[in-house]
Amino acid sequence: MSTVKTYAIIGGTSGMGFALAQQLVARGDRVLIGGRSPEKAEAAAQKLGPLATARTVDARERASIAAFFEGSGPLAGLFTPGSVNHSVSFREDSQEAAEAVFKAKFWGQYWTVHAALPHLAPDAAVVLMSGAASVRPIGAPAYAACNAAVEGLARALALELAPIRVNCVSPGTIDSELWRNKPPEVFKAVGEMWEKLTLNRRFGTVAEAAGAALFLLDNGNMSGSTIYVDGGYTLR
Numbered sequence: 001m002s003t004v005k006t007y008a009i010i011g012g013t014s015g016m017g018f019a020l021a022q023q024l025v026a027r028g029d030r031v032l033i034g035g036r037s038p039e040k041a042e043a044a045a046q047k048l049g050p051l052a053t054a055r056t057v058d059a060r061e062r063a064s065i066a067a068f069f070e071g072s073g074p075l076a077g078l079f080t081p082g083s084v085n086h087s088v089s090f091r092e093d094s095q096e097a098a099e100a101v102f103k104a105k106f107w108g109q110y111w112t113v114h115a116a117l118p119h120l121a122p123d124a125a126v127v128l129m130s131g132a133a134s135v136r137p138i139g140a141p142a143y144a145a146c147n148a149a150v151e152g153l154a155r156a157l158a159l160e161l162a163p164i165r166v167n168c169v170s171p172g173t174i175d176s177e178l179w180r181n182k183p184p185e186v187f188k189a190v191g192e193m194w195e196k197l198t199l200n201r202r203f204g205t206v207a208e209a210a211g212a213a214l215f216l217l218d219n220g221n222m223s224g225s226t227i228y229v230d231g232g233y234t235l236r
Helices: 015-025 038-049 062-069 095-119 140-163 183-198 206-218
Strands: 006-010 030-035 050-056 077-081 120-129 165-170 226-229
Touching: 006 015, 006 062, 006 095, 015 030, 015 206, 030 038, 038 050, 050 062, 062 095, 077 095, 077 206, 095 120, 095 140, 120 140, 120 183, 120 206, 140 165, 165 206, 206 226
Parallel strands: 006 030, 006 077, 030 050, 077 120, 120 165, 165 226
Antiparallel strands: none
């Protein structure tokens, strides 16, 4: 008889995080999900059912992250799907905007893992999230550099925190709320561009990206690696 495990997902109220929570709950595991909006967190927990617990958290604030993990252990795994949207060129960028990318996506994940450490089981798995721009940038140097930094962080943490495993999932453009909430003409233009840039000529899905994260949580022989779920974007 298998033991029910508990996984934490910061950013688990929508998109890839919520899709992973659905996959974990479907197989009988418990999830602790977090997001900035109390309403979205509660709604997500209701959809997931009795195996889900939701808490509000702001990954940009260390005190908020610490409060999220209080009394949560032992955790079998942690997923930190940090998403930011930054497409400003180097010449046009401002200090505030460029540094905000790192604060939200790099430092948010860095300090999340740090706060989670006392609550992780000895054989736990951590999955960070970068983005395919780490390997193939199209402008926006701050965004590309941030994603590359997250992948480097995964490798460094894998060395230091072993036997806890640390990996990274690096998606391309995903058909998620982040893009669906854009004006229709923007969504259409991005879709047409992505068709030209990828091998499978379509957006990825949140279920596909979440499936890669689930693989990294489960596979005991994976550590210090990055999986690119990008439809071949990095090969073009």
